[in-house]
Amino acid sequence: MTHRPLPDPTPLTEGFWAAAGNHELVAQRCANCDVLRHYPRPLCPSCASTEWHWHRLGGHGTVYTYTVTHRAFHPAWADQVPYAVVTVDLDEGVRMVGQLHGADPARVQIGARVEVRFEEYGGPDGRSMTLPGFQLCPDPAPTPVRSSVQPTPARQSKE
Numbered sequence: 001m002t003h004r005p006l007p008d009p010t011p012l013t014e015g016f017w018a019a020a021g022n023h024e025l026v027a028q029r030c031a032n033c034d035v036l037r038h039y040p041r042p043l044c045p046s047c048a049s050t051e052w053h054w055h056r057l058g059g060h061g062t063v064y065t066y067t068v069t070h071r072a073f074h075p076a077w078a079d080q081v082p083y084a085v086v087t088v089d090l091d092e093g094v095r096m097v098g099q100l101h102g103a104d105p106a107r108v109q110i111g112a113r114v115e116v117r118f119e120e121y122g123g124p125d126g127r128s129m130t131l132p133g134f135q136l137c138p139d140p141a142p143t144p145v146r147s148s149v150q151p152t153p154a155r156q157s158k159e
């Protein structure tokens with residue numbers, strides 16, 4: 001377990017972190033108009049309702065953008081550089097930021113398919129938390145080559 005500074009859950013975010021502890025990725029869903037939102041906010045950006053619940057996400061998405069960190073800004077990250085942080089458009093329509101795990105950062109591309117990956121970290125204060133990040137999806141199976149190509153019927157010429 002890697003020790004590093006950890007988020008401090010608030011009444012608004014504690015459900016997100018608790019779900020991550022169960023390896024579930026969630027976002028807020030408005031109880032009035034069903035719009036999903038992330039990061040957690042008290043008001044719906046669409047209808048201003050204060051009523052919401054946690055909605056479980058599938059954890060798959062596409063890299064919208066990314067950055068590669070080459071110099072650790074804190075000693076806890078010294079053994080991880082270089083690493084990529086990705087901004088992901090999740091399939092449900094919300095955008096989330098997380099560290100990319102398990103891949104050479106040089107392999108990351110805008111548009112790459114990723115899936116959530118949960119990692120547990122210990123903090124200097126003795127507590128531990130599970131944080132969502134992402135990993136590249138395996139390359140899709142190659143499209144099978146068609147064994148027979150149907151010839152296009154020849155056009156009848158009028159004479």
Ligand SMILES: [Zn+2]
Nearest residue numbers: 030033044047
């Ligand atoms: Zn709403």
